[in-house]
Amino acid sequence: MAAPSVAVDNLNPKVVILRLLMPVLNCEYAVRGEIVIHAQRLQQQLQTQPGSLPFDEILYCNIGNPQSLGQKPVTFFREVIALCDHPCLLEKEETKSLFSADAISRATTILASIPGRATGAYSHSQGIKGLRDAIAAGIASRDGYPANADDIFLTDGASPGVHMMMQLLIRNEKDGILCPIPQYPLYSASIALHGGALVPYYLNESTGWGLEISDLKKQLEDSRLKGIDVRALVVINPGNPTGQVLAEENQRDIVKFCKNEGLVLLADEVYQENIYVDNKKFNSFKKIARSMGYNEDDLPLVSFQSVSKGYYGECGKRGGYMEITGFSAPVREQIYKVASVNLCSNITGQILASLVMNPPKAGDASYASYKAEKDGILQSLARRAKALENAFNSLEGITCNKTEGAMYLFPQLSLPQKAIDAAKAANKAPDAFYALRLLEATGIVVVPGSGFGQVPGTWHIRCTILPQEEKIPAIISRFKAFHEGFMAAYRD
Amino acid sequence: MAAPSVAVDNLNPKVVILRLLMPVLNCEYAVRGEIVIHAQRLQQQLQTQPGSLPFDEILYCNIGNPQSLGQKPVTFFREVIALCDHPCLLEKEETKSLFSADAISRATTILASIPGRATGAYSHSQGIKGLRDAIAAGIASRDGYPANADDIFLTDGASPGVHMMMQLLIRNEKDGILCPIPQYPLYSASIALHGGALVPYYLNESTGWGLEISDLKKQLEDSRLKGIDVRALVVINPGNPTGQVLAEENQRDIVKFCKNEGLVLLADEVYQENIYVDNKKFNSFKKIARSMGYNEDDLPLVSFQSVSKGYYGECGKRGGYMEITGFSAPVREQIYKVASVNLCSNITGQILASLVMNPPKAGDASYASYKAEKDGILQSLARRAKALENAFNSLEGITCNKTEGAMYLFPQLSLPQKAIDAAKAANKAPDAFYALRLLEATGIVVVPGSGFGQVPGTWHIRCTILPQEEKIPAIISRFKAFHEGFMAAYRD
Incomplete structure (x- = not known):
């Protein structure tokens, strides 16, 4: 297929070695890293052959992409954007009933600050x-x-x-x-x-x-x-x-x-x-x-x-x-x-x-609903972080620091030597081996710690706190069951 | 001001030499190239001291940025974008009177093709x-x-x-x-x-x-x-x-x-x-x-x-x-x-x-208005291109190829030796010298050909065909008057 003029061995080596140097760009490559590619394959299998796997959905905990997991955008922000994208709306009477008053005035202010109102x-x-x-x-x-x-x-x-x-x-x-x-x-x-x-x-x-x-x-x-x-x-x-x-x-x-x-x-x-x-x-x-x-x-x-x-x-x-x-x-x-x-x-x-950087302020028409949306998201994220942290810490061989901020847990796995040997036999890093087994058993997608770097000889996974809150209990129980089985299977 | 740790002489030389190698990145730097910076200065002067310059507005012909010069966006495209930005609109009755039917159905189709409708x-x-x-x-x-x-x-x-x-x-x-x-x-x-x-x-x-x-x-x-x-x-x-x-x-x-x-x-x-x-x-x-x-x-x-x-x-x-x-x-x-x-x-x-790549088609609700907008823009651009081309070719020492496509004219200037000497004395390329004098006399902003490369010893300017059509006659007459004066002043 390839024209002989362009081949991997005559491309920019800074590009080509990127993956070799850092076998764990799975995070950046979350859409295509080994584990995610496998997850997508399993997702297709679930569609074409329902019931053929020990789970009925893939639970993506691999990337900080909240809206892909159902988080709703903040209404005020989207109202302003829609008005700026289609400023004709500002001249229509119906707009007043479709958009909040402060979104209309904010869009007006923003458009006035853009030369020629030209978005x-x-x-x-x-x-x-x-x-x-x-x-x-x-x-x-x-x-x-x-x-x-x-x-x-x-x-x-x-x-x-x-x-x-x-x-x-x-x-x-x-x-x-x-x-x-x-x-x-x-x-x-x-x-x-x-x-x-x-x-x-x-x-x-x-x-x-x-x-x-x-x-x-x-x-x-x-x-x-x-x-x-x-x-x-x-x-x-x-x-x-x-x-x-x-x-x-x-x-x-x-x-x-x-x-x-x-x-x-x-x-x-x-x-x-x-x-x-x-x-x-x-x-x-x-x-x-x-x-x-x-x-x-x-x-x-x-x-x-x-x-x-x-x-x-x-x-x-x-x-x-x-x-x-x-x-x-x-x-x-x-x-x-x-x-x-x-x-x-x-x-x-x-x-x-x-x-x-300038959300609605107290007194603005949208403020109450904006604040409810914001607090709802952040409080739910805090609960999800806490629930997952507690779950990880309740398990044998897992210790997990508190998620004080951001969107991730990064628990350490103390894996039995037999598991490490099995990973080596499969030509995988132990955390990647664990993450793949986790996916195959539960549908849960996490990123191995080797994607981020870790103290040599320690193993971690990165798990986002982003799945919808109502799914967290199921994630925890599936995870627990998998982990206990994994530890039992490889106990030294 | 500078922290001593970071100075131009210890930055990536590929970045630093960029401008030196190509003195004419004025095109890429249209917002800040020497001529455009000068134009912005003159624009401010017009605001603070009206009447202090031989023209009353700056006419930007330097960059392919149509909407900055008043070209209106195509309505259908903006309708679809606004609906995709704020999909709640699709559930509202008022939306049917604010948006065209095919914009609504296109946005619906697009949202359905996005996992979780998550834009x-x-x-x-x-x-x-x-x-x-x-x-x-x-x-x-x-x-x-x-x-x-x-x-x-x-x-x-x-x-x-x-x-x-x-x-x-x-x-x-x-x-x-x-x-x-x-x-x-x-x-x-x-x-x-x-x-x-x-x-x-x-x-x-x-x-x-x-x-x-x-x-x-x-x-x-x-x-x-x-x-x-x-x-x-x-x-x-x-x-x-x-x-x-x-x-x-x-x-x-x-x-x-x-x-x-x-x-x-x-x-x-x-x-x-x-x-x-x-x-x-x-x-x-x-x-x-x-x-x-x-x-x-x-x-x-x-x-x-x-x-x-x-x-x-x-x-x-x-x-x-x-x-x-x-x-x-x-x-x-x-x-x-x-x-x-x-x-x-x-x-x-x-x-x-x-x-x-998939605009409205004959039969779609928006088709007639879409086609009128599209044809209006393209036909007007064609008229503007032709008018400017004819004007350039009518002038002593200027030859201009036909604009068959794109958004630019690139006329060649045969400048008198005296003008070239005057440019050298001012430490400028002759085309940059010409463009600066043009700006100062008329408010018209063009980019010197040296910004794009040209056969050594030839001189050009790039002029967009984008100013609003009603301004083209004034641009042409101001340009003619300037050019005739310039040629007279520097005639060998």
Whole structure:
């Protein structure tokens, strides 16, 4: 079939080795990773031969994609988007009975901020100025410190922002980026595609996935001895796949570390609205830095935000932004240049980003229903997280840290040696072996921890907290039954 | 301001040199290139000090962004999008009076093809299967040859597809891509960012920007002698910035050339709906290849399409696709891998791409109004192109090929030596000097030909045909007056 001119062995090796280096891009490849491909095959089998499997549906717990599992979009956001997409509606009388009054006035305001009201035009490459003003106001109100529209780059989800920064910072394989392990594989993939070195630092599972400055320092020093020029530190807070929320003091130490070591702080803050415990709150790294008296001169800092997470979960809209502070004007020009090569991010995503940073306020017509939708989603997610955490911890050989935030549990599996041997015989990592058996027995789809990185010799799975709440008890009982059977079968 | 750790001299040089290599990314940087920045400054001056300039408005002819200049979106497309964004509308009685019946039924069909009707969920990384089926059907009906949903990769506009292919094909600076000169700077920028070599071939202005196979062969052989491994040929048809529509016979020669030389044919076909002359029609390269009896085994071929162009001009929606044929399964897997790192393109753009490839048909409720909107836009564009072409050709020292397609005129300026000397004294390329003087005298914004590449010693400007039709006479008379004055001032 192939024309001989193009074959895998003459493609860009940075692309080709991506999977070999990181056998576990199953998370990024959730739609096609080995386990998910198998799940889709089983789903087809359930359709064509009902009753042929020991379960009657596939339960996807593998990807942070809430609306694919039935989460409803927030009404206010969708009303505004529909009105902006089809502004003729604003001139029709019927519209008043179909849309809430504040959605109508918000859409009117947004359209007025777009040159020519043209939601179908390319915008400024950083995004529409009026929307960036709104986002900056939302950040300022969140943090209590000023934010500037000129620092905002609107992007199609958070990923393009991460790629832009990697493209800018990485010159060659001697440029390193400090990344947490476990990590969201976007980072390892982006570093690999741009030809840099991933410098790992391990989160401490025994302290609830704490980030230890001493380990950061050690990894940094080791890398420098190897001739790696470490350019930046990635922190994911709340954590993915680990679900921890960093303590304020820890954040201060991280900021100080970056300042002292001359590192760019790349703060993945896309789960900033997903907090499930009373004793923790989200603090942006910018707020922490400013509260320490650090300003633009002290620290180059990038904060990534996305409309895909939070209580909104609008993954398909591909909206997001990065806020960049502490970069010189010439460097900012380079960032702008990279942004402008793709012209601009999609305007619907831009509008949505402005909305999630400025939702309805008390007194607005939609406020009560908006708040009920938001609280309903977040409280349900908290209950689901707690129920799954308790279930995992009740099982032999599983320990699971609390999900303080984000959308995932990352339980550790202490597998019997016989299971590890069986995995080896099947040419699979033990956690992948476990996840496949789990799928085949129960229809539950999780991602093996090897997809995110883990301390060698430990095994984990990542399980989202996103299946509909009424399905959680069934997931738990199926999981329990499988796990007990698995442990019994492979007991040493 | 700058943290010392990040400075231009320690950024990725592929990013930093981008502008130096190609001083003319003003097109990509239309929102901020020297001339456009100056135009924005003048626009502000007009607001704060009306009457202080010899014109009363800025006339943007610099970028293919129709809706920014007042082109209205096609109603049917926006109706469907609004309904898909806010599907609750489909349950309301009032909706029937606000939306056309076929928009309602199309939105219903589209939602039914999306798993869980979730327009807020990440899709398959190639795009939603049902939408790809619709696009494949649209391609098949356009070409008269089958198309396959598995070959379609939906993208945020056409640019990400181009970047993906460059990322895949370019291993190092010895990998070359044949590109037309003049060219749309996306190609030069993408090749530079991925570290490859741009192998130029010149379009022949004297034959209406014809593509000469003999020049292609010569450039290919010269590059090979220099050790360049030429991987692909970029063809832009209809041409940007040159506006020509390739003749069928020419296309057949290009296909044969690619097959014989083992090149990937990268066909930029985003202007496929923008044809303004009766004696030419758009033929996709896939149709041409299939009509020659070439199949998947003969030729790796990528066709890029976008919702930003055509009569729809939906630049802000960032929709598009690439259709890839003739690649082996392992190579396709690598393409998929690159696509999946960013999860998926935005769903609104995906829906729009399915709509532009399957617009209303005779008999549909919207058909008459849709056709009136479409024909109105295309006929007006054709009149604008003709009027501007005639005006340019009526002027001393300007020759302008016919705009057969796309959205641009690319007239050649024969400038007096004194003007060239004055440009040199001002440290500017003569065409940039001319464009700046034009702006300052008339408010008309064009992009100098040096932004696209041109035969050394020739000078051009790119002027879009997009200003509203009622403004064209004023543009022409202002342009004429300026040009006559300029020529008089610098006459040798």
